[in-house]
Every structure is written in C-alpha cells, then in structure tokens.
Amino acid sequence: MIGTFGQIQAEDVGNPGDVGNPRDDMQYNRDVRPILADRCFACHGPDNEHREAELRLDRREDAIEMGAIKAGDVAGSKLIQRIGSLDPDVVMPPPQSGTLSPAEKAVLETWIDGGAVYQKHWAFEPVVNLSPPTLSDVTWCQNPIDHFILKRLQDEGLKPSEKADRAVLIKRLYVDLIGLLPTTQQVAAFLGDQSSNAYESVVDELLRSKHYGERWARHWLDQARYADSNGYTFDNARVMWPYRDWVIDAINEDMPFDEFTIQQLAGDLLTEPTIEQLTATGFHRNTLINEEGGTDAEQFRVEAVIDRTNTTGIVWLALTVGCAQCHNHKFDPVSQHDYYSLYAFFNNTADKNNRGPEVTVRNPNEQKIAELEQQLAALRIEEKNKSAEELPDPEQWTLLTPIESSAASMASFETLEDQSLLVSGSNTIEDTYDIEYRIEQGTVSAIQLKVLPHKSLPKGGPGRAGNGNFVMVDVQLADSEGNEIALDELAIADYSQDSHDISLAVDADPNSGWAINTNQKGNVAHWAKFVLVNPVVFNKPTQLRLKLRFNQGSHPYNLGRFQLLSSPKRPTMADQISVRRKALEAKKRSFEAGRVKSMVMRELEKPRPTHVLTRGDFLRPGDPVSAAFLNDLHSLPMADRPLNRLDLARWLVDAGNPLTPRVVVNRMWQKFFGVGLVETVEDFGTQGSVPSHPALLDWMATQFMGRGWSRKEIHRLIVTSATYRQASDVRQELQGKDPLNRLLGRQSRLRVDAEIVRDLALAASGKLTPTVGGPSVYPPQPAGVYAFTQKKKSWPTSQGADRFRRTMYTFFYRSSPHPMLTAFDTPRFNVTCTRRGRSNTPLQSLMVANDPGFFELAEALADRVLAEKMTTEDRMQHMFRIALCRSPVQNETAFLERFLQNQKNKFMEKEKESKSDSLRHAWVAVARVLMNLDEFITRE
C-alpha cells in the first residue's frame, strides 16, 4: 500500500517556533518562504487576479525570467535592489506595508547567494518513508517514535522527563482512550501488576472497550459538525443520531480509515449500499438548514454545498480551500476554478435546504405494521363486498349526572348546569380523572364524551393546555364494584388531530392519545364515541365510573370541560367498516412514526450543472466547471466518465495523496499531546505552521497506511511510546528552552474536553449509565436556558438511567446548547472543528461548583462512600482515590480531614442540622471540593 519509497535516514530539522539557533544552511521552506509568503506573495504570488507587475516570486522560473532573482548574484537581483532601496517609490514591500527587517533581508541575500534553491511546500511533497534516526543510547526508547523525539531533544541539549507515576499513567490512558476514570479496583490491579506487559495489557483492554469508540467518535463528530438540530433561525430538532452511532461502531470495529472515508463521503454510490453505508453519508448532511419563512431554498442548498466543500478540504487535506470560494487562493495552489471543480463533486445531491433523502435505520414496530396491513387488506375486501344492508337505529343518547369527581393532581371539579364538569386548580403534566356517574336502569352499549369550551379555560378550551388543546391517552370504564367494562378498539370522533386519532385513546399504548388541534380547528366542542365490547345491562340505578388519562409528555395537556352520555344501542356509524379501517390506519401511522430515519446523501440522476460563482454569490454564476481533483496536489488516472463523490473519496485516501495520512495522524497526535506535530491541524498550507518533527510526521503517516489505515494501531503505537509515558511536571530547564513544550521533553497537563468533564464526574459518582448509542438524552440543565432563543426548545429532562448517560449523548441544539458544554469550549457545530479551545474561566467554576446536575453527582459520590463500612480515615482515602485515581499525600489527607470536621460542626451548629444530616452534608462538601479541583478535570 505504501509503494516502494526508498528508506532515507531521517533527521528532524523542523522549526518548532522559538526553539533552537538560526542555522547557516538556508532552506527555502524553513527560512525563505515564510518571509516571501508573508511579505510578497499577496501581490507576487499564485493569485493572478491581484498580481502586480506580472511578477510572481513563488515560482523560481518566473522570478528568474523577470530578473527579480539572479541565482548566485545578490547584487544583480532586482529583488534585493528593491528591498534595500531608500526611495519610497521604489522600495518593496511598499512603505505602508512595512519594510523588511535587516535579518529578513540577510536571509534572502544568503539564499540567493547560495543559488536561490526553491522547494515545494513541505506538505505537498510526497510522504517519505523514513527510518528512525540512529542513537548511541536507546535505553529510554520504547518504540521508533522515541528515536525521533530523543534525537531532537539531544540536539537541543535536553533530556526527556522521568516516566510518570503509575497512578498518573493509568488515569491518563483511561481519559485519553475511553474518556472515563479507572475504578479504584482497576487502579489497584494495575499498581499491583508486576508483569512486564502490565501497561500494554491495559492499553489493549481499553482499545477493546466499547467506550473507546465513544471517545474517539466524539473527536470525529467535531469535524463532522454533528448536532441534533437544524441551526439558524428556528433550529428545530433533527434525527442524526444513527449517523453518530455509525461512527461509534466504525471506530470500535477499527474500520480502516480509507474505508471510513469512502463510506461517509460516498456510501450511497457503492454497489448496493447497505443501510449502514447509507447512514454513513450523514457526514455531509450535518449541514445547516434554514426553516425561516421566506427563505430561498437554493441559497441554503448552495451554502450547504460550500460547507461540504470547505469541510472536506479541512478535514482530509487540512487545506483552507474555502479561501478560493470568492477569489484565487493567495497562498496555496487552489484557484477559484479549482474550488468549484471540487464543489462540483458535492453539487449533485438531491437534498435542498429542508428537504432531502433519509434512510430508515430501524423500526421497532415492523411486525405490528405487517399485521395491521393484513387486517386492513381483509377489511378492504369486506368493505367492497358489503352492501348498504345495515340501516342502524337512530341514536338514543342520555346525559349522565356526575356524582363524585377526583383527579390524581388534586385538580378541582365544578358541576355546571348542563351536567358538564369544569376543571380548575392543579394542572400537571400527567393527570388522571376519576368520575362517578349515576346511571339509570337499562342497557349501555356505548358512551359518548363531549369536550366543551368554556371561558375560564385557556383560549376557551376545551383543554387546559395553553392553546386549549388536550391529549387524552386512555379511557376506561368500570362498574360500581370497580370491574372493568371493556371498550372496543373501535372509537369514533367528529375530529382528530393528525397523529392523534381517537383510536389511540383506546389502544394499549399509554403514550399516544386523542387531541383536537385547536390552532387549526379553533376552540370548539368535539365529541368521541366509544363502543362497549359487550353491552351491559343494569337491573337498577347504579354508578358508572369513567377514568380519563392525559399525558402530552412535557407540558400539561389536560381536559378542561366535558360531559358523558350513554346509549343503549351501538352508535350510528353508518359505515362501520370505514370507521374501523380509519382506526386501523391511524394506528398504523402511529407505529410508522416509530421508525427512525436518518438524513443521507443521494446523487441526482440528472447531474446539476456547476458554475464558478462570482464572488461566491449563488445569483452570479460564471464559467461552467466539472468535477476535478486538485491535480497540482496529487493526480489519479482520469476515468473515462464524469467524476463523482466516490472518485473523490478514493482520491483523498489514495496512498499517493501527500496530505490525508499526515493530516490524520497529526490530529491523533494532537489528542495525546495537546498540540499537533503541525500545530495548525486545520491548515497544512503555506500559511500554516511548520511541523516540529517533520520526519516523525512522515514516519507516522507511513505507518498509518502500512498498517492498513488502522487507527487503533497508531493509537497503540503512540500510547506505548516512552514519549507519551513521561511525567507532565514542569521542569525549569525545559521551560527556558522550550516553554511551549513543542520538543516534548515532558508530557502536558491538559484540561479535558467539556463532555469528559461531566463524564468523569459521572464515573466518580458511580451513577454513570454505560449504554452506548441511541437517541440523544436530556440531562438536567439550569433553568432559563431558553430565555434567549427564538423558540423554546422541548427539554423533557431525562429521569432514571438516561439522566446519567455519557455527555456525548446530550441533545445538542445549535442555537442553545447545554450551557455546560459551551462553558467548556464545545464548538457549536455550525462549521467543522478540528481543534477545540481550552479556556479556563469563572463560568466554568460556577458550572462545576453550583450546577444542580453536578451537585447531584457530588452528593452521589458522598452517598457512595458513606454506604461503605469504613473508618473516617479510610473513607477519606477511598473517596479521594475514586475521584483522583491516586492516593492522597499527607498534606492533602490532613487538610481534608480538618475540612470535613469543620464542615460537620458548622452544619450542626449553624444550620442546626441533625448529626447524621450534618455528617452527610460534610461528606458532600468534601466530594464537591474534590470534583472542583483542577486535577479532577485535568489529564496529567
């Protein structure tokens, strides 16, 4: 796969910023290009539209032809003459842009004197298979990575750090690989494991953990700008979690990265794609949708295609192709024409702003739907054969008088003159009304519920929801003894809201029910009729009990005013079969609503023409273009047909592509060390930073391809290196020479990502629900989050297990993300993100200290240790180990024990709490302190 590159002895001579002395061997990429790119290329570079005096300095032949450079002849080179001129009309760069420093001039002179040798930009040169540098003493090294790192440190006269404490190491591995804390048992087992491969065993175990896929999926999802809502104005919810789960699964299976790429960019173009392969193409359906009224769908389709183009450029190539959207790239070899040739690959899909193809990922009710379809088919035949023989009796409805009424919520009932009940008072999200009616001697075959408006109800009712609606999920009837009187699944109403058919009130599902869409139909009376399975005959006046249940899920949707009537005859349903059929159809629709569909890509059969868009404006199409690779970068034999996304995907992960493998391993490196070998992980172009260890980067890229694009293999390689295992403590001699730690003479302390901040607290609390995948969840969030959004979002706070799911499953509204996430630098996923910020702010402090969601975890940690039979000293040790994965030192123990005692006394004396309450509160105080330590949210 990696071809037949010669083995070249490597020596890393990259420039990690401030480190090292100036070198006398002038190199174009390292020394000269940064000056030219910064000071000259804007007017004398690749952009022909803004080129001045026809001169370009980025290509040797052009610079020489124009006389700007005479190789070997400093004085004869016009470039040197112009930069040294004292005449403001002659000097370059023009005075208002600032002149070159003497040092910069000296670099250019030395370079021209040495023959003005150009180099291709390093990242566009092919990946070279380098063998690690030879070292005289390799005892520190664990694998070839360390050879590269150590060589460079030695060149700078530096030594690597000691290996980190084992307790630090195991937390580091857990946090980096799976994003959770090791348990006290796991730490103890590792500390006690004297075998030589103890560390490697933990690594292997973690790489096999299902949580590994979650942690590394999250990094990828940042790049995929995955979120659960549409963005922009209304920001309604969308279903994209099947795509998220696909990523988790693919990473857990260690799907080779080339395959991973192809499925996401072009899974739909594979032969007979599977549901999974289609789901994978959700990658580029994560673009925004504007649902605002009066939008031009084409405008937002174009924006999505632009975003797909730019995202692809950054994620795979680390090229800021987006610069060429409006004009030729000023620094990198991407013309505007190239840009729209790349754009053309994505301009051919069926989605258009808020409309687009989906794939049905799963349907839990497939069986039931099939059964219903059978019944429906039978009914249709029956309906066809049926003549109008059954002329029913006229209806005879008798109004019933309520005797006693109660509600689970303690709502109050008032009987009005027309025997209707008017509800007031308590109005809860779920409620059940229990009404006893007087019933005279005789037969009951059916009942009728009339729902009625009233001026005291919101918007006039009949319901008590803000708009006067209600959702009645269940109707039950019983005799005076409480024996249930079964109702037929057949019910009829004069009107049912979409997806809220009356039949849903008499089915077995307690979450579906009847509603009447007052927004459309107004706040008017409606009726529903229910048929008894077997008519009941009452020999004397007695009571009939009616139970009505209401539940809309997130808001109170209870009924406000109603009457009950009974009939001795089955009601007039002139066409019973059609009623029955409608009921079945409604039920089928509700089952079908349980289908999970995920947004996917689909290629249009008839290609959509692509044009250069003048200044990026979709209303100003220019020259037509067709899909083409960035051939200056890397070319592939052209197929004898128009290129499509599948070709593009294959081009991106072709072994000859100089960027993709470097870009991907560099991002892995960033996650393990805090900074990439190339710091600008999103920009490998000429404006990006240069690699600190270029030979190591190429060696890693070669290994990545050579090991079948396996991410797990590269992760294993990195975490088993001695470089990774170093202590992160700051060393004075390193601070002086390498304050930013680019030479990696130590590990770095890194504050963990937002999701992991909470995941660690979940792990320490013992509350974590380890379930992988599924619909996004709604952990508690502080009140008032939606005070600033255009539409209030539904946030049905999860109870039970879902409350404690890993934070990557928290529902993400782009316009109003969970405040905990944004406080800790989670991007908003409007555009791709390859590198998160790592801020340190008072709002973060308030979040961890006071957020009810965090506080309940501190309480859980306290309760967890209090449940153990232990001495106070042991308990303190235990809690500390759970939270920080190490044993406390003497000072820490002493301080915490004093703190515990002090808090306990204060709760007793100042808050007048009982002994046991104050003890618990004191332990909660300790747990809260531990969870708020810098160390708790830091990978050391």
Add this chain to the structure above:
Amino acid sequence: MNLEHHFSRFATRRQLFRDCGIGLGSISLTHLIERDSCSAAETNGAMRVLHHPAKAKNVIFLFMAGGPSQLDLFSHKPKLSELHGKETPKEFIEGKRFSFLGKDAKLLGSSRKFKPCGDSGVEISELLPFHQKIADKLCFVHSMNTDVFNHGPAKIFMNSGNPQPGRPSMGSWVNYGIGSESDNLPGFVVLQSGPRGPRAGAALWASGFLPSQHQGVPFRSTGDPIVNLTSPASFSGERGRDFNDAVAELNRQRLAATGDSEIETRIAAYEMAYRMQSSAPELMDLASETQQTLDLYGAKVDAASYANNCLLARRLVERGVRFVQLYHTDWDHHGGPGQTLGKDLEKCCSQVDQASAALIQDLEERGLLDETLVIWSGEFGRTPMGETRNQKIGGRDHFIDAYTLWMAGGGVKPGVSYGMTDDLGLSVAENPVHVRDLHATILHSLGIDHQKFSVKFQGLNMRLTGVEEAHVIRDILS
C-alpha cells in the same frame, strides 16, 4: 496577532492577566499577580496597545430584533404617501430579492405624523415622542444597507460580518482585542426583552474562533442573572467561602507539585466566580436606584423589561463592562396578526421609546455618554412597498437596501443626519453605509483600526470587517 498562544500555556504574567476570562482585576492572590497599571493606550486585551486614541471605552448596542420600519419612525417620505397604493416602478423591483413580497407589490405610505425636532430639525415620527425630545443628542444614519434578508442570517451578519454562524461577534472581537475593565463581571453581557429570544440565538454573541471566554454572557432579567450563580442550598454564605478556600488550598498543593501555571489561572477563576456571586446580584438589584431614575426609564424593581435592561446597561458600563448588547424582539411587522404597522408597531415603540431616550440622558448626566457609544438598530429595515397578509395590506417586508439607525455618545457628532435615500426610500441616494462600515466605525471609536485588527485562523487573516472594503464613517465622528 496569532491565536496560537491561546491554545497553549500562558507565557507571561500579562498574558495570564489578559486571558482569564473576565480580565483579572483585583484578584486576591496578590503574591502571584499584581495588577498592571495601564497607561491610557494600553489594554487588557490581545492588542496590548490601542491603534489610536479611543473616543469611546464602552459600547451599548440596542438591537431591535426583527427589523423596525424606518419609514414609520425616522425616514419621512411625503412622496411615498403621495404615491400610496401605486405600482412600484418596475426598474426598482427587478433584480431585487425579498423574502415574502411579490413583484406586484404596491407602495405603502406611512400613516404616521413626523415633526422636525430640536435644533437640527431632524424629523422623527409621533411613535417616538421621547426620541423627539432628545433628537439633538442623536446621530442618524439613513443610508444603512446590508447583504442578507432573512432574520437569522441577517442578525448573524450584523454581529459578525458574515451571514453564516461561526465567526466571532463584535462584542467578542472587542473584548478579545482590548479586554474589559470589569474585575467582577464578564466583559460582554447580553440582555433580552420582548416576547421571545432573538432568532439564531447564541450564534449572535458567540466567540467563533476566538477563545471562548470572550463570548457574550446572557444575563437573565429575573432570578439568577447568570446560570448557576447561586450555590446549592446550605452551601452558600460562610460555607461558600469555605468551599472556595478548600479548593484553592488543594489546587495550590497541586501547583507546587506540578508547576503548571494553568492551576494558577484556575485558582483565580474560582476566586472571580466567588466575587461574581455577589457582584452580579448587586448589579441586578435596581432597588439601589432612586425613584427618579427608575421613573426616567420607566423601570420597575424586580420586573423584566426593556426599560430595566436599559438601566442595567448603564449599570454595566458604569462597572467597566466593555460591550453590552440588548435585544428587544418582535419588530417583524409584515402585517399578519400580531405583526401590523398599527397597534403592534405602536406597542414595540412604546416599549423602547422612553427607556432608549432615558439611557442617553442618564449616561449624559453621569458623564458616561462621552465614553460610551450607543447604537440603536435592527438587522435590516422594511420595504417602502406594502405587504399583503390575510388580504390586508398591514405591513412591510424585510428590506436590506436602505434603512436607518442612530448612534449617540462616544465620539459621535450629536444632532447629525448622515446619508440619504431617494424620495421613495427605495435606494440610498447619498453616502451609503454598509454594515461593514458600521463595524469599522465602532472599532475606530474604541481605538481599533479594523484593517490591522486581525487574527490568523485557517490560513486567513480574519477581521470583523472581512475582506471586502470597509470605511470608517469619518463625517459623523467628532
């Protein structure tokens, strides 16, 4: 300027000072950090030194979300009334895009009475009687224009210079560049009034690729102003102090063991959070204002309103907060139910008129107006043509080619009208001002040269004003 150092360690004391969220003023860890004394041109932000002397220190942006009708408030067009109900000249409609308007839309004259106000004689509509009284303190720009005509993208554009979300908002830019002078409050605060939040939500005050401590912090008008400001029950008061001391003590022990200066920042952040727990409620408590001041604004203690927010805005800049943004929603008067140019526009006006004017007066009386730039604007204006909804012409569509905003204070000439539109208000006739020019002008008044103020991100030198031309509107600056 480069972001790279933000993603790594604090290299210097000054950087630490600058980077910890809220401008570390008087933090208690005096043995670690002393407050730097800044000369006039020095800043707490990434710019270190201002590009030129500043006219304003703070900005209050009164954002009228939805797009107020300039033709019914500030832009008096007798000719439009004359041609009321007539077809719009064809040449105008062609090539223009509207969100809802058809090509056959008829011109709609304003039913509002205008009167010349103050010495300048600027015409202001009867809907804004309090504005009429302070006309001489305001500077009107009648020739505003923008690029996008849907609410979400247009609001994002007004805030960040780009119609798609993802770029830093101007408040973030300003705080990043020159920091804040508040020790106890965030440097960029957002307040909200009206029936709902602004469209596009948090994207409007996001920090984009700038460090997230520069994002706007929404303050709610009632309850806890900042999310999670209150300690859990029975952990407040003295135990709040105990908690902070304990966290600090253990953090200091870890700092000694690891030598990581990030822990110092963490300790300082906790200390500031602790102080915010008292400074933020103190800020929100309007009971300390005189009845006279409350009456000036029409504010009420413990209520939530635009008036209260205006008063809070003054209290915020008084406390050194750099950038305050108020959103007042529901100016989207298309003509449907709740969106008419009749009572619905009247309602919006009555909600903001008195308090907006009071803010200017109050700032002036306290000597704060000179150093505070106040801007009153929507994300766009509204069309001279009427929009038909429910068979009635009761409103106007979004309009991006010409609309009006006003500014006051901080180096802006008072009593001035700048820019003109044609007799129908269809196009700018003189001195067009694009949103980018507004951005350039805001930055300029703060001592920032918009062309020099850039951050390298994804290969580009990113600026608030982007890559297109932008000009400081020098004619309106004193």
